[in-house]
Amino acid sequence: MRPVIKPALSRLWREKQTLQFGTVRRHARLIEGVDRRLSGFLELVDGSRDGPALVAAGQKLGLSAEYCQAVLDSLGGSELLDDAQALRDVLELYPPARRDLLGPDVSSLSLVHPAPGEAATVLHGRVRARVEVRGAGRIGAAVGAALAAGGIGEVAVLDRGRVAARDCAPGGLPPGDIGRLRSTAARELVHRATGAPVGERYRRPPTAPPPPTLVVLAPRDGSAAYTGAAVDAQELMRAGIPHLYTGVLEHLGVVGPLVVPGASACGSCATLARRDEDEAWPRLLAQLIDEGPGRARLPACDGAVAASVAGLAALHVQLYLDGVLPPSVDGWCELSAADGMVRRLRLRSHPDCGCLWQSVTPGRAGTMA
Ligand SMILES: [Zn+2]
Structure with a gap:
């Protein structure tokens, strides 16, 4: 030492x-x-x-x-x-340009994890982590960039289609990317956040990637705020992969729940809890999921709220990977565009869900209503 x-x-x-x-x-x-x-x-x-x-x-x-x-x-x-010495050793695992960028982050880790060498151990965990972000809209792309900048070893942002004006946000995809493939634009954004020189092309790893350490569900329409993507959630529950819901719905930014399969309340628990409060919810939800005429014609997403939600979501992911339970576990955080307040709401595991008494339950954990 x-x-x-x-x-x-x-x-x-x-x-x-x-x-x-x-x-x-x-x-x-x-x-x-x-x-x-x-x-x-x-x-x-x-x-x-x-x-x-x-x-x-x-x-x-x-x-x-x-x-x-x-x-x-x-x-x-x-x-x-x-x-x-321990900090120098772990920083050696990153390319030189990325080491300098990580300086303030490492200083922060050193304060949050106070014992000598502890920050280096935590950063080791981030280097080994592989985070997948599903959705490259205003929130998802910026979450990917923030995580890459925070030293996560591999960040993949997945989406289809082409960048639209409503996908662009500071910290996320720039307006110059409108019309490009979302997946390509997001990949380059993440690559640039790691300090890669402008113009340097991303090289795809030669082998298939291992399963992600954690998945962020950030669909562009904000639907993670009320359902998560139901199919994604079932798959992730079955695979035992922790996942975080995030999005902006109308005037509310939402971060959570962060689901640790078998150990914390899941997205289905949230849906069942809402059903308890509003018996019409399953019918409303079915219309929202169907992408039918019930959906908003032009989803709202305040840019400042989107940036804040992306930052908060990235912070919660980092905390979880660093070994600290963030407030989105067994709960979620709401940020309101109406008053700027952040509130934490509690989420209990729902008795009808069963995700906690049987940690891997195909076809049950992701049941929406
Ligand atoms: Zn559940």
Whole structure:
């Protein structure tokens, strides 16, 4: 281990000999009695030396070995240290251009996962992950780009047809892509988010991809907000693949539920819960799914809401892959274009669904009504 005082933390003098690391009050740490020699020693904890070399360097400043070790132990115990070597090793797994882009993300991980080396372990998990985004509209394309930029090893955005004006959004597909194949445009967007030079062509992997670690269901018409794609959901439940519903329906952006098959409430539970509240819901839902005349002629999708939903969806995916349960598990988040509020609603597993008492139940888990 090569200890480094987390570079993401500001260093502020509260008074002459009291040094504060970090600005956010809840996480800030203080070191008192910092004289010139200790200040010099703290400057040396920059990830370029291992522990014994740091102690030796501290001795050259006139500090005792015991004192240097005690300072290092105290820094570690206060969650101020990370392992620079472990971070360098995991970043080596990415192409050089992508390493620099990931710098702020790694700094953030180092704060969220505070033990030395923990951020590197989490990033290792992201490198190994393969996320599939189904739908390349305003939400799906931007989710794909955000996940790729966050260090997910492989992100595939799947869709058919050609890019329409209503698919374009900042952070997603640009207006210059109108008329191009959605799948190609989305693939290039994701590729660019990883720092690939403009104009460099994406090369398809020579072998068939393994099953995804997680799937994001982001159909362009926002229907994930009320059904998810029913067929997709059944397939994913059977395969035991975690999946996240996301979309914008009328004025509401929706992120969730994130379904962990067999362990959390599923999309069918949400449909059954709505049926309990509104007995006409199955009839309404059938008309929505049929793409019949009941559907909105021009779906609403506020651009700022779409960007926020895409960011929130990507964050929830990252949290899940990083080993943290996001609030979209056993619930969902709604973002309203009417008031800008984000609300979290709870989703319980429905007794008629049975997705929890029998984790893999073909033909049952995805039943819509
Ligand atoms: Zn269920």
